[in-house]
């Protein structure tokens with residue numbers, strides 16, 4: 001038993017934020033079933049990932065509804081580079 005961290009833990013964040021391709025998602029899900037490192041990473045990242053997902057949904061919803069107005073989450077949106085251009089399209 002080695003203490004080396006599994007190289008796949010870096011995928012946990014992307015997996016939780018659904019930023020992986022369908023193939024990568026299936027692969028990581030399969031892998032994490034048997035990997036304690038990745039399971040631990042998922043548990044550690046879960047609260048933040050859920051928060052970010054809600055935030056993203058809020059921003060996207062605000063983007064659709066209030067495109068001409070200032071976003072409600074302007075302080076957060078200002079740090080997200082992908083927020084602006086969609087609105088100007």
Ligand SMILES: [Zn+2]
Pocket residue numbers: 006007008009031032035036037038
């Ligand atoms: Zn792993």
